Amino acid sequence: MTATTVSESKARAVFRVTSGNFLEMYDFMVYGYYASAIAKTYFPAGSAFASLMLSLSVFGAGFLMRPLGAIVLGAYIDHHGRRKGLILTLSLMAVGTAAVALVPGYATIGLAAPALVLAGRLLQGFSAGVELGGVSVYLAEIATKGRKGFYCAWQSGSQQVAVVFAALLGVILNRVLPADQMGEWGWRIPFLVGCLIVPFLFLIRRSLTETDAFMARKHRPTMGKIVASMVANWRTVIAGMGLVIMTTVSFYLITAYTPTFGKEVLKLSAVDTLVVTICIGLSNLFWLPISGALSDRVGRRAVLVAFTLIALVSAYPAMQWLVAQPSFERLLAVQLWLSFIYACYNGAMVAGLTEVMPVDVRTTGFSLAYSLATTIGGFTPAISTYLIHVTGNKAAPGLWMSAAALCGLIATLILYRSEAARNRYKLA
Secondary structure, three states: OOHHHHHHHHHHHHHHHHHHHHHHHHHHHHHHHOHHHHHHHHOOOOOHHHHHHHHHHHHHHHHHOHHHHHHHHHHHHHHHOHHHHHHHHHHHHHHHHHHHHHOOOHHHHOOHHHHHHHHHHHHHHHHHHHHHHHHHHHHHHHOOOOOHHHHHHHHHHHHHHHHHHHHHHHHHHHHHOOHHHHHHHHOHHHHHHHHHHHHHHHHHHOOOOOOHHHHHOOOOOOHHHHHHHHHHOHHHHHHHHHHHHHHHHHHHHHOOOHHHHHHHHOOOOHHHHHHHHHHHHHHHHHHHHHHHHHHHHHOHHHHHHHHHHHHHHHHHHHHHHHHHOOOHHHHHHHHHHHHHHHHHHHHHHHHHHHHHOOHHHHHHHHHHHHHHHHHHHOOHHHHHHHHHHHHOOOOHHHHHHHHHHHHHHHHHHHHOOOHHHHHHHHHO
16 A cells, blocks of 8 residues: 555545534534524523523533543443444434524423423433544544544544534525524524434544554453543543643634624624634634644643743733734734634643553543543533623633633643653654
8 A cells, every 4th residue: 555545545535534523513502692682582681691601501501511431431432442332322313403403482381491402402412422533533543643633633623613614604594684583593504414413424424444553453341441440540531621721712712602692792783703703713724733733743742831931921911902902903813812722732731641541441541531621611601691690890801711721731731740651652
């Protein structure tokens, strides 16, 4: 087999494995973009703030299921293989998407409406608990030597395609439909589009082949052994969680929360905020593989430390500058800057997290650390809304991102505390 043929084969494998990752992020983004409309449909309350907080809390509730999904589905993947597990997660995700898309509103079926939406979100969260880990480990195991960071960056890259696609669809719908119709029923269209994409994604993912690294392993750990390994390696899992918190907080701040923040706090138009979100997704997609490749050359630690420090000193001042005179141009400039920080950090982080986990339970370890972090970072839209409400400071989300950056910095210094560890993780 020629080098060109191998390269083309791996490119196809990357496309197949990241396709389901696209659906997961698409669903999460659509919910975040239309949180206000979902609030009015399913969570009527005494005030607009209370209604929005209920909607955003249900958005975050999906993340609470991720650690459970990480352990249960992660163990399934580590025992039965990457391919089978990734097909299973796509199936569960599709059911959750349909639930949110098709449930009638509170005015029609009462309390059953928010209960069913919550159930759909919990199922999505359960499946998503291992999706990112399964995809990242698959990419790490098929990567050519010395290019693991570049390969793993496409896990996040597929998410950015979902961000752009969901936001672009939102721009088109807001141009075509009046605001009252968008709030009444138009917001369901993106969820229905997600349902229509599912059969195509199944067709793509079913053609995945198992990784050579997994097939070469003689030992397939049982659920009991996997749980025991997680307990024995709890320090690594917790440090990995700290590593991911920076990623999840910054990602959901600049993507899922941007339409709500721009519209409800800055009083900009829905179209303007969605256009900014499209630009963010494209920016992320540009910087992620560059950062992943850079970390292959200089090591994960250098990149992670640099961008956590940049976030610490610039996130809050940038948000202060934005809220001082809100405009489309300022929102775009600030979010592109935060996008640069997020993407450069995450491009190194994903590969680094696959490297620090024990090989036999790599999927479970990665997924558990990532899922624990998302139980915090996934509530970023709700936390940001609450911080602004109680402090009266519209720039408060910048402080939240700075706190996440501090977690990332501490976790990096712990995981890469010695030269030997840095070399081991870089070459793993």
